[in-house]
Amino acid sequence: MGEGQVSKAVLIAGPTASGKSALALELALSAGGVVINADSMQVYRDLRVITARPTRDDEAQVPHRLYGHVDAAVNFSAGAWLADAAVELTEARAQGRLPIFIGGTGLYFKALTSGLSTVPPVPPEVREGVRARLEQGGVEALHAELVRRDPAAAGRLNVRDRTRIARALEVVEATGRSLLDWHREGQPPLLPKDSFSALFLAPDRDELYARIDARFDAMLGAGALQEVEQLAARDLDPLVPAMKAHGVPVLIRHLRGEISLDEAAEIGRADTRHYAKRQFTWFRHQLPEFEWVKPEQARGWLAAAVRAAREHD
Template sequence: MVSQAKAPVIVVTGPTASGKSALALALAERRGGTVINADAMQTYDAFPILTAQPAPEEQARAPHALYGVVPLGETVSAASWRTLASGEIERARAAGRVPILCGGSGLYLRTLMKGIAPIPDAPPELREQANADWAALGPAAFRARLAEHDPVLVGRLKPGDRQRHVRAWEVWQATGRPLSAWQEGEASTAPWRFVTVLLSPDRTWLRERIERRFDVMLAGGIEAEARAVFDRQPDPAWPGLKAHGAPELFRHFRGEMSREDVRRVAIDHTRQYAKRQMTWFRHQMAPDLVFDPRADQALVAIEKYLDNPDT
């Protein structure tokens, strides 16, 4: 037996719809593990079907953590998720269980594994004002204003990324220092050893799987799930509303998009996201093990590696 002090934290990652949750659950059952969510959208409590959170019967088979725990109106950053995940890792280890991180939010995983520079929190009123400015000025003018103070960060951001532009502006307002400068500070690394398993599927197989999964979601009740949120008239700025399919369903409810177009556009956006994820994994992650999700012997190979990491 490997002592808890030396036992690794297992990371199961890969693009959306590649089978991460099933693999993590199988490992949890075989290794006595706790599955800890590492997917940004799955932390929110409003869209369990749309975000493909493990079903209740799956969560009953092994302990799961950080699924559906954050109200839709709250912001979950990579830094705040790191704090939550670190606590769950320690709870799992204290209970004699193996922590198994499962999700495709690469930035979150990198922040946990490699550390993050200490960036101070801004007062809530600054965030509210920054969001109001984004709405009043428009993305282009807001971006131009931010570029006067933090051109390095602006060069990294997509023009329509409201959340990260707003975050950069509030940090500048709160500290008088660009967010890019804070990010260059010394990062505190995690105290655990990680074993990373990357699922790297065939592109055609993944495209078809994404389509089939969305059809299952449609049959499983995502319209009613999204309608319950829509009827609450949520603030459009809430980050949790970015779940794939939610914007399209909201447009459908407003009479702006047919159900057929919802399906087509949501599937297309999810495929584009999966492609971006794979690009990120290729350039930003050095996994210990890489598998095609269809590999029959993946579980056996992973367990062999965990038991004999030097072989």
């Protein structure tokens, strides 16, 4: 594909274990593309196996970007990802490569196509103070504090959601304004309407759940437990996102001797199935611009998308 010939990007979303990575690789090989990660857990360097990142062989075949480029200690955000994605999009277009964004994180795709609110950085001392109160008083007390200081934000959150309650409280404490106010003022989308083709890969549920179960077992066979053991040895803040990746908390419980490996695997498979169900619901309601496509129809759909992407400006 020659320089200047790419006028659109291709977005491939879908639930975990739906076959997105193989599809993106095939498309990149055939269309001269670059695969850009849009999965919030595959960004972490420490989590190759447990997040089913593309293999090193796959990465050697075509350019793969934003995989494993963040340390697990970092509380990486959608805004940070969007800034990185902007750099990769510019580079792909400069090289005449088809940008292929692929992943299962709805918030990343929402930021890409609808923009994102711009919340000022929270000073470390504010964040540490909120987290200290969380550890000392518990999540209920922290939620009660949020109800007093930002009732609108508190009303939208589950009273047990430690991460989001802490985040909302950090923002109001640091800025004097509700997180909801910041969300109403944002930055424009990186990919505005009509600049992309978007596919949501939607396999049959029973088939998908069987794939999830098989893949979790395969990850254990490929060294997932050892990977999680190395992560646990770092003694990171349990609230950082990498420590909550699917499979990580339950395998840490096994490593501590609390449950057997079989029990951990069963819980891990069930958690991942529940996550896939939430992905279906989120994309259906939040990203209607994605076209839902069955796996057997995906290649034909992508061929049409590439023809659109190759249109001259």
